[in-house]
Amino acid sequence: MVGKKYDTAKVSIFGKDVGALAEDTTTGIVSFEYFDEWLKTGFAISQKLPLEAGTFSFPTLNYPTYKGLPAAFADTLPDDFGNAVINAWLARQGRDPRSFSALERLLYTGSRGMGALEYTPALADTNKKQDESIKLDSLVAMAQLVLDERNNLDETITNEQAAEQALTGILQVGTSAGGARAKAVIAVNSDRTQIRSGQVNAPKGYEHFLLKFDGVVERSSTSEVFGDPKGFGLMEYAYYLMAKKAGIDISYCELLKENGRAHFMTKRFDRVGNEKVHYQSLCAMDHADFKQPGAYSYEELFTLLRSLRLDRLSALEVFRRMAFNVIARNHDDHTKNWGFVINSANKWELAPAFDLAYSYKPGSPWVDSHQMSINGKRDNFTKQDLLGVVPLSLQGEAEAILHEVHAAVATWREIAEGVGVEPAFLDEIESNHRLNLL
Template sequence: MVEKVDTAVVRLWGDEVGAVSWLEAQGYAVFEYAPAFLKKGLDLSPIHMGLTAARRGNAIFSFPGQNRDTFFGLPGMLADALPDKFGNRLIDAWLARNGRDTGSFSPVERLCYTGRRAMGALEFSPAVNTRLDRAAPVEIAALVALAQAVMSQRSGLDVQLSTDRADGEAIMDILRVGTSAGGARPKAVIAMNAEGRVVSGQAEAPPGYDYWLLKFDGVDDLELGEPKGYGRIEYAYHRMACAAGIDMSECRLLEEHGRAHFLTRRFDRVDGDKLHMQSLCGLAHYDFNAAGAYGYEQAFAIMRRLRLSKAEAVQQ
């Protein structure tokens, strides 16, 4: 049985940033900076959770008016660390195996499930599932098959995984790689060495391994209608972007069994060290589900507020 957690401690590079508590009756979270962290001068989310306001005594933040389908009752800085729909389906399957109703598993608990494995550098404790905090070898073809099962079976997968021991081992493999990255498409967080050997990338990898995001090819998300071969298309766009002078993380194709999975080097890891990151939506509290509501005008306005350079604006 998975024990309920109402409050999580948020850490960055070993320092306590603050704490976030889930208010069950209200349906949203409240975050408070730790006084010691405010003295460090690190402005992690300057638009809506800035140090200036916090130091004036406004160190408690909540945003109940934000779209629940986008931010899940969390401040944008923390919502960025949540898994995507694919990752949440994996977590729901794990909850079913462990006797916990998925509807009672709050967004703060999902942060604790992510623990030390979130994108960026924020970490959350108490960790809900520490079995995933190690780098284990993974088989890409098996992950593709299980990822497809997750996308197509949805609720039926919970029953299958709760009764089949072999599938139970398989779900641990995909949980190790598929529950921390956000975004629209099913993906895995992996580490790969020069010989092409792959281990889970959500924990510290052995020497000689680099960290990558892998977008599955041959996995059909029925909500998005993704066609097989999308990895090659995305790689072609990457090549065109580079030819146009846009700076991008290194990208590759990982081919197996006729599939071509799109790989991009993790932008939040440098030599294994974690970089703090925020998406534009998380930083500015823009609703990425509101198609057409935002444009480059808003993006450039945020860049000006952050005092970014002309060269950085040109890249957009």
């Protein structure tokens, strides 16, 4: 029923109804209200949506980021690559993608989004054939096609049956993951010989992973981050190993190799088997707009930790990740790359680290300097700038962590050579590490 316009949706989690969304079609602003039963038995699904009666709406939030939605639900929206795939699907249904609202994109996502929030009525029957194996090389080709021709994808495939098969394949895996890069949400078996869609329950013997396509880039675009050049997967895997060595809590990762490419895979922390885990990004939890570089600080993140009543170990973990981002030059440390999960006691915890990779390009409006500031700075930090974000009672432990992270980043060459990072790329990264911080 994609031809029909929808302006309301029901929100559910863990099989229980939470509340309702309603769009003001004049302004495009979407409001949310908890159901009475959830108010009696549930929990606040986000920091900005306290468990209380009444209607929540946030018309002052930056529309390009939050699309008129309360931030908790904007988190579920697909980002650039997922939207490109959805737009191709809409074109085949005869619907102008520009008329497909943010609320309708939530309904398209249905129960397949990252985290645990689900939306009904679902607008797309993409569960068909999701129990079948998928060929990785064909997904890579289709992902590249989406990036090459995302404004007129449907016109690039002249064979109708081939178009339908190709689009069905990428719809099965490529619409629910966030971020700008081309990704697939997959389930993979233990010996890594079979891949299925990860947007539905995985069969026995399969695990849920997020796969980033290696060597898939938007060649015709001026975009700096839409897609990953070939070899990026090897670099990110080396960074994963380096982060582990630095003591960072990060989900298990590995490489999936195919036709000379090395695709980076990370195990999903929002799935435990087929059970869903509720997740909210920092962008949602603190209304910290990830599209405004430098508008949010690490100091504000530490303030949020205190308001969530997270313990000193969580604060030290955030400090460890901050130190790694600084020393290892991950300037892409924006608020969508930090997040929180609800535990079994309905309490918030810091989510495992993700998207820890080399990200620095002089002159770039996005990654010339850090996305989040430290002591009012986005570059040219001193050791005291970093130590100053934690209270005096933690500074001794924080300084020890700085040395641990520094020692781990100093092993970059050894790790990267072992993984097979291309020598020129390895050298570039090494030359830009901030090892002189200590």
